[in-house]
Amino acid sequence: MKSHVLRPLWVAIAFVALVLLARYFLVPDDFGVHGESFTYNFYRAGNVQEWKDFPVKFRGTAVCVDCHSENGEMLAASPHAAIQCENCHGPGRDHPETGEPDVMILDRGRALCLRCHADLGYAGTSRAAIPSIDPVRHNVDSACIECHAPHNPDLEEME
Numbered sequence: 157m158k159s160h161v162l163r164p165l166w167v168a169i170a171f172v173a174l175v176l177l178a179r180y181f182l183v184p185d186d187f188g189v190h191g192e193s194f195t196y197n198f199y200r201a202g203n204v205q206e207w208k209d210f211p212v213k214f215r216g217t218a219v220c221v222d223c224h225s226e227n228g229e230m231l232a233a234s235p236h237a238a239i240q241c242e243n244c245h246g247p248g249r250d251h252p253e254t255g256e257p258d259v260m261i262l263d264r265g266r267a268l269c270l271r272c273h274a275d276l277g278y279a280g281t282s283r284a285a286i287p288s289i290d291p292v293r294h295n296v297d298s299a300c301i302e303c304h305a306p307h308n309p310d311l312e313e314m315e
Protein backbone atom coordinates (compact mmCIF):
# COMPACT_ATOMS: atom_id res chain seq x y z
CA MET A 157 0.00 0.00 0.00
CA LYS A 158 1.10 3.59 -0.67
CA SER A 159 2.31 5.55 2.34
CA HIS A 160 -0.24 8.32 1.88
CA VAL A 161 -2.86 5.67 2.67
CA LEU A 162 -0.88 4.06 5.47
CA ARG A 163 0.03 7.27 7.28
CA PRO A 164 -3.52 8.32 8.16
CA LEU A 165 -4.24 4.71 9.11
CA TRP A 166 -1.41 4.79 11.65
CA VAL A 167 -2.68 8.07 12.98
CA ALA A 168 -6.15 6.58 13.40
CA ILE A 169 -4.80 3.49 15.14
CA ALA A 170 -2.63 5.62 17.45
CA PHE A 171 -5.66 7.73 18.30
CA VAL A 172 -7.78 4.69 19.22
CA ALA A 173 -4.90 3.29 21.28
CA LEU A 174 -4.57 6.59 23.13
CA VAL A 175 -8.26 6.68 23.92
CA LEU A 176 -8.17 3.10 25.23
CA LEU A 177 -5.09 3.90 27.32
CA ALA A 178 -6.70 7.03 28.76
CA ARG A 179 -9.86 5.08 29.59
CA TYR A 180 -7.78 2.48 31.42
CA PHE A 181 -6.33 5.14 33.74
CA LEU A 182 -9.24 7.55 34.00
CA VAL A 183 -12.32 5.33 34.45
CA PRO A 184 -12.76 4.68 38.19
CA ASP A 185 -12.60 1.10 39.49
CA ASP A 186 -16.21 1.04 40.61
CA PHE A 187 -17.61 2.21 37.27
CA GLY A 188 -20.03 -0.29 35.78
CA VAL A 189 -19.42 -3.06 38.32
CA HIS A 190 -22.99 -4.33 38.07
CA GLY A 191 -22.67 -6.30 34.85
CA GLU A 192 -22.53 -5.57 31.16
CA SER A 193 -25.76 -3.72 30.50
CA PHE A 194 -25.28 -0.23 29.02
CA THR A 195 -28.77 0.80 30.06
CA TYR A 196 -28.54 0.33 33.81
CA ASN A 197 -24.84 0.07 34.42
CA PHE A 198 -23.35 3.33 33.19
CA TYR A 199 -22.57 4.85 36.59
CA ARG A 200 -20.04 4.79 39.41
CA ALA A 201 -21.30 2.49 42.20
CA GLY A 202 -19.67 4.72 44.83
CA ASN A 203 -21.79 7.67 43.69
CA VAL A 204 -24.87 6.19 45.38
CA GLN A 205 -23.18 6.40 48.77
CA GLU A 206 -21.85 9.88 48.01
CA TRP A 207 -25.41 11.19 47.56
CA LYS A 208 -26.57 9.37 50.70
CA ASP A 209 -23.80 11.13 52.64
CA PHE A 210 -24.57 14.54 51.10
CA PRO A 211 -25.58 16.84 53.98
CA VAL A 212 -29.12 18.14 53.60
CA LYS A 213 -29.25 21.89 54.23
CA PHE A 214 -32.97 22.35 54.79
CA ARG A 215 -34.68 20.45 57.58
CA GLY A 216 -38.32 21.43 57.27
CA THR A 217 -40.79 23.19 59.55
CA ALA A 218 -41.64 20.00 61.47
CA VAL A 219 -38.10 20.01 62.91
CA CYS A 220 -38.21 23.71 63.86
CA VAL A 221 -41.50 23.54 65.76
CA ASP A 222 -40.13 20.83 68.04
CA CYS A 223 -38.28 23.62 69.86
CA HIS A 224 -40.00 26.78 68.61
CA SER A 225 -43.55 25.64 69.31
CA GLU A 226 -44.88 29.17 69.91
CA ASN A 227 -43.67 30.44 66.53
CA GLY A 228 -44.95 27.21 64.99
CA GLU A 229 -48.48 27.50 66.37
CA MET A 230 -48.70 31.15 65.44
CA LEU A 231 -47.57 30.54 61.88
CA ALA A 232 -49.81 27.50 61.41
CA ALA A 233 -52.91 29.56 62.29
CA SER A 234 -51.95 32.48 60.02
CA PRO A 235 -52.20 33.38 56.32
CA HIS A 236 -48.50 32.42 56.14
CA ALA A 237 -49.19 28.80 57.20
CA ALA A 238 -47.95 27.39 53.90
CA ILE A 239 -44.52 29.05 54.15
CA GLN A 240 -41.63 27.04 55.51
CA CYS A 241 -39.69 28.63 58.39
CA GLU A 242 -36.49 28.21 56.39
CA ASN A 243 -37.94 30.18 53.51
CA CYS A 244 -37.39 33.30 55.66
CA HIS A 245 -34.71 32.11 58.09
CA GLY A 246 -32.42 30.25 55.73
CA PRO A 247 -31.19 26.65 55.94
CA GLY A 248 -31.24 25.17 59.44
CA ARG A 249 -28.62 22.47 58.96
CA ASP A 250 -26.10 23.81 61.49
CA HIS A 251 -28.72 25.11 63.92
CA PRO A 252 -28.84 24.69 66.86
CA GLU A 253 -26.34 21.81 67.14
CA THR A 254 -23.38 24.15 66.70
CA GLY A 255 -24.63 26.13 69.70
CA GLU A 256 -24.73 29.22 67.52
CA PRO A 257 -28.29 30.51 67.13
CA ASP A 258 -27.01 33.33 64.96
CA VAL A 259 -26.39 30.95 62.09
CA MET A 260 -30.10 31.51 61.41
CA ILE A 261 -30.88 34.53 59.27
CA LEU A 262 -32.98 37.22 61.01
CA ASP A 263 -33.76 39.53 58.13
CA ARG A 264 -35.86 42.49 59.28
CA GLY A 265 -35.68 44.33 55.97
CA ARG A 266 -38.40 45.04 53.45
CA ALA A 267 -36.70 42.94 50.78
CA LEU A 268 -37.55 39.72 52.62
CA CYS A 269 -41.26 40.42 52.21
CA LEU A 270 -41.14 42.13 48.83
CA ARG A 271 -39.69 38.99 47.31
CA CYS A 272 -43.24 37.63 47.48
CA HIS A 273 -45.40 40.73 47.90
CA ALA A 274 -44.12 43.28 45.39
CA ASP A 275 -46.77 44.08 42.83
CA LEU A 276 -45.06 43.27 39.55
CA GLY A 277 -47.26 45.67 37.68
CA TYR A 278 -47.98 43.44 34.71
CA ALA A 279 -51.55 42.76 33.72
CA GLY A 280 -52.88 39.72 35.52
CA THR A 281 -50.18 39.53 38.19
CA SER A 282 -51.51 41.96 40.79
CA ARG A 283 -54.17 40.84 43.26
CA ALA A 284 -53.40 37.26 42.28
CA ALA A 285 -52.84 34.36 44.70
CA ILE A 286 -50.47 36.46 46.80
CA PRO A 287 -51.84 39.82 47.96
CA SER A 288 -49.45 42.43 46.61
CA ILE A 289 -48.53 46.02 47.35
CA ASP A 290 -46.69 48.71 45.43
CA PRO A 291 -43.22 48.72 47.02
CA VAL A 292 -42.53 52.38 46.19
CA ARG A 293 -45.80 53.61 47.70
CA HIS A 294 -46.76 51.30 50.57
CA ASN A 295 -45.38 52.88 53.79
CA VAL A 296 -41.89 53.27 52.31
CA ASP A 297 -40.25 54.75 55.41
CA SER A 298 -40.81 51.75 57.69
CA ALA A 299 -39.89 48.10 57.84
CA CYS A 300 -42.83 45.83 57.04
CA ILE A 301 -42.59 44.08 60.41
CA GLU A 302 -43.24 47.34 62.26
CA CYS A 303 -46.86 46.93 61.19
CA HIS A 304 -47.22 43.28 60.08
CA ALA A 305 -46.16 40.38 62.30
CA PRO A 306 -44.14 38.03 60.06
CA HIS A 307 -45.45 34.91 61.82
CA ASN A 308 -49.00 36.16 61.58
CA PRO A 309 -49.59 38.95 59.06
CA ASP A 310 -53.40 38.61 59.35
CA LEU A 311 -54.79 42.06 58.48
CA GLU A 312 -57.82 41.60 60.71
CA GLU A 313 -55.61 41.15 63.74
CA MET A 314 -53.44 44.18 62.99
CA GLU A 315 -53.13 46.59 65.85
Ligand code: HEC
Pocket residue numbers: 215216217219220221222223224241242245247248249251252257258260261262
Ligand atom coordinates in the same frame (compact mmCIF):
# COMPACT_ATOMS: atom_id res chain seq x y z
C1 HEC B 1 -33.21 21.54 69.30
C2 HEC B 1 -33.96 22.77 69.42
C3 HEC B 1 -34.05 23.71 68.21
C4 HEC B 1 -34.44 23.39 66.92
C5 HEC B 1 -34.81 22.03 66.35
C6 HEC B 1 -34.45 24.63 66.19
N1 HEC B 1 -34.07 25.67 67.00
FE1 HEC B 1 -33.99 27.64 66.52
N2 HEC B 1 -33.22 28.10 68.35
C7 HEC B 1 -33.01 27.19 69.37
C8 HEC B 1 -32.35 27.88 70.47
C9 HEC B 1 -31.94 27.23 71.80
C10 HEC B 1 -32.18 29.23 70.08
C11 HEC B 1 -31.52 30.37 70.86
C12 HEC B 1 -32.41 30.87 71.94
C13 HEC B 1 -33.52 31.70 71.39
O1 HEC B 1 -33.26 32.74 70.77
O2 HEC B 1 -34.70 31.30 71.56
C14 HEC B 1 -32.76 29.34 68.74
C15 HEC B 1 -32.83 30.51 68.00
C16 HEC B 1 -33.45 30.63 66.76
C17 HEC B 1 -33.66 31.88 66.05
C18 HEC B 1 -33.27 33.25 66.54
C19 HEC B 1 -31.86 33.55 66.13
C20 HEC B 1 -31.40 34.89 66.68
O3 HEC B 1 -30.41 35.37 66.14
O4 HEC B 1 -32.02 35.41 67.62
C21 HEC B 1 -34.28 31.58 64.87
C22 HEC B 1 -34.70 32.55 63.78
C23 HEC B 1 -34.47 30.14 64.85
N3 HEC B 1 -33.97 29.61 66.00
C24 HEC B 1 -35.07 29.47 63.81
C25 HEC B 1 -35.14 28.09 63.72
C26 HEC B 1 -35.58 27.38 62.54
C27 HEC B 1 -36.06 28.02 61.25
C28 HEC B 1 -35.50 26.04 62.83
C29 HEC B 1 -35.81 24.87 61.89
C30 HEC B 1 -34.89 24.71 60.79
C31 HEC B 1 -35.01 25.91 64.20
N4 HEC B 1 -34.79 27.17 64.69
C32 HEC B 1 -34.80 24.72 64.86
C33 HEC B 1 -33.37 25.87 69.36
C34 HEC B 1 -33.81 25.14 68.24
Ligand code: HEC
Pocket residue numbers: 217220221224227228231236239240241242243244245262263264301306307
Ligand atom coordinates in the same frame (compact mmCIF):
# COMPACT_ATOMS: atom_id res chain seq x y z
C1 HEC C 1 -42.52 35.24 56.34
C2 HEC C 1 -41.20 35.07 56.89
C3 HEC C 1 -41.05 34.25 58.16
C4 HEC C 1 -41.47 32.96 58.37
C5 HEC C 1 -42.22 32.05 57.41
C6 HEC C 1 -41.00 32.59 59.68
N1 HEC C 1 -40.34 33.63 60.26
FE1 HEC C 1 -39.49 33.68 62.10
N2 HEC C 1 -39.07 35.65 61.89
C7 HEC C 1 -39.26 36.38 60.73
C8 HEC C 1 -38.81 37.75 60.98
C9 HEC C 1 -38.83 38.88 59.95
C10 HEC C 1 -38.37 37.80 62.32
C11 HEC C 1 -37.87 39.03 63.07
C12 HEC C 1 -39.05 39.60 63.84
C13 HEC C 1 -38.71 40.81 64.67
O1 HEC C 1 -37.55 41.07 64.92
O2 HEC C 1 -39.68 41.49 65.08
C14 HEC C 1 -38.53 36.46 62.86
C15 HEC C 1 -38.18 36.08 64.14
C16 HEC C 1 -38.08 34.78 64.58
C17 HEC C 1 -37.49 34.34 65.84
C18 HEC C 1 -36.83 35.22 66.89
C19 HEC C 1 -37.81 36.13 67.59
C20 HEC C 1 -39.07 35.42 68.03
O3 HEC C 1 -40.14 35.80 67.55
O4 HEC C 1 -39.00 34.46 68.82
C21 HEC C 1 -37.61 32.98 65.88
C22 HEC C 1 -37.15 32.05 66.99
C23 HEC C 1 -38.30 32.56 64.66
N3 HEC C 1 -38.57 33.68 63.89
C24 HEC C 1 -38.62 31.27 64.35
C25 HEC C 1 -39.42 30.89 63.29
C26 HEC C 1 -39.95 29.56 63.09
C27 HEC C 1 -39.67 28.38 64.00
C28 HEC C 1 -40.69 29.58 61.96
C29 HEC C 1 -41.53 28.47 61.37
C30 HEC C 1 -42.52 27.86 62.26
C31 HEC C 1 -40.62 30.93 61.44
N4 HEC C 1 -39.86 31.69 62.28
C32 HEC C 1 -41.22 31.36 60.25
C33 HEC C 1 -39.77 35.92 59.54
C34 HEC C 1 -40.34 34.67 59.35
Ligand code: HEC
Pocket residue numbers: 235236239243244268269270271272273285286287300301304305306309310311312
Ligand atom coordinates in the same frame (compact mmCIF):
# COMPACT_ATOMS: atom_id res chain seq x y z
C1 HEC D 1 -42.56 32.96 50.42
C2 HEC D 1 -43.48 34.02 50.12
C3 HEC D 1 -43.86 35.00 51.19
C4 HEC D 1 -43.02 35.76 51.97
C5 HEC D 1 -41.49 35.74 52.02
C6 HEC D 1 -43.85 36.63 52.74
N1 HEC D 1 -45.16 36.39 52.46
FE1 HEC D 1 -46.79 37.39 53.20
N2 HEC D 1 -48.04 36.12 52.25
C7 HEC D 1 -47.67 35.13 51.36
C8 HEC D 1 -48.84 34.46 50.86
C9 HEC D 1 -48.85 33.30 49.88
C10 HEC D 1 -49.97 35.11 51.44
C11 HEC D 1 -51.45 34.88 51.19
C12 HEC D 1 -52.00 33.67 51.82
C13 HEC D 1 -53.48 33.56 51.46
O1 HEC D 1 -54.10 34.58 51.13
O2 HEC D 1 -53.94 32.45 51.54
C14 HEC D 1 -49.42 36.16 52.30
C15 HEC D 1 -50.21 37.05 53.04
C16 HEC D 1 -49.71 38.21 53.62
C17 HEC D 1 -50.51 39.32 54.10
C18 HEC D 1 -52.04 39.45 54.00
C19 HEC D 1 -52.68 38.80 55.19
C20 HEC D 1 -54.20 38.88 55.10
O3 HEC D 1 -54.84 38.94 56.15
O4 HEC D 1 -54.73 38.89 53.98
C21 HEC D 1 -49.66 40.25 54.62
C22 HEC D 1 -50.02 41.58 55.25
C23 HEC D 1 -48.32 39.71 54.48
N3 HEC D 1 -48.38 38.47 53.87
C24 HEC D 1 -47.17 40.33 54.92
C25 HEC D 1 -45.89 39.80 54.82
C26 HEC D 1 -44.72 40.38 55.44
C27 HEC D 1 -44.72 41.63 56.31
C28 HEC D 1 -43.66 39.61 55.10
C29 HEC D 1 -42.21 39.75 55.51
C30 HEC D 1 -41.94 39.64 56.92
C31 HEC D 1 -44.16 38.54 54.25
N4 HEC D 1 -45.52 38.69 54.12
C32 HEC D 1 -43.37 37.57 53.65
C33 HEC D 1 -46.37 34.83 50.99
C34 HEC D 1 -45.22 35.39 51.51
Ligand code: HEC
Pocket residue numbers: 266269270273287288289291294295298299300301302303304311
Ligand atom coordinates in the same frame (compact mmCIF):
# COMPACT_ATOMS: atom_id res chain seq x y z
C1 HEC E 1 -46.93 51.80 58.67
C2 HEC E 1 -47.48 50.45 58.71
C3 HEC E 1 -47.23 49.52 57.53
C4 HEC E 1 -46.02 49.18 56.97
C5 HEC E 1 -44.63 49.69 57.35
C6 HEC E 1 -46.31 48.20 55.95
N1 HEC E 1 -47.65 47.97 55.86
FE1 HEC E 1 -48.60 46.62 54.69
N2 HEC E 1 -50.41 47.28 55.30
C7 HEC E 1 -50.60 48.21 56.31
C8 HEC E 1 -52.04 48.41 56.47
C9 HEC E 1 -52.70 49.37 57.47
C10 HEC E 1 -52.68 47.57 55.53
C11 HEC E 1 -54.17 47.39 55.28
C12 HEC E 1 -54.76 48.55 54.56
C13 HEC E 1 -54.18 48.67 53.18
O1 HEC E 1 -54.45 47.79 52.34
O2 HEC E 1 -53.47 49.65 52.93
C14 HEC E 1 -51.62 46.87 54.82
C15 HEC E 1 -51.84 45.95 53.81
C16 HEC E 1 -50.84 45.10 53.31
C17 HEC E 1 -51.08 43.96 52.45
C18 HEC E 1 -52.41 43.47 51.95
C19 HEC E 1 -52.75 44.14 50.66
C20 HEC E 1 -54.08 43.67 50.14
O3 HEC E 1 -54.60 44.33 49.25
O4 HEC E 1 -54.60 42.65 50.59
C21 HEC E 1 -49.87 43.41 52.18
C22 HEC E 1 -49.58 42.20 51.32
C23 HEC E 1 -48.87 44.21 52.86
N3 HEC E 1 -49.50 45.22 53.53
C24 HEC E 1 -47.53 43.94 52.81
C25 HEC E 1 -46.58 44.82 53.31
C26 HEC E 1 -45.17 44.70 53.02
C27 HEC E 1 -44.55 43.59 52.19
C28 HEC E 1 -44.55 45.73 53.64
C29 HEC E 1 -43.07 46.08 53.60
C30 HEC E 1 -42.51 46.21 52.24
C31 HEC E 1 -45.56 46.48 54.36
N4 HEC E 1 -46.78 45.92 54.10
C32 HEC E 1 -45.35 47.60 55.15
C33 HEC E 1 -49.62 48.83 57.05
C34 HEC E 1 -48.27 48.77 56.82
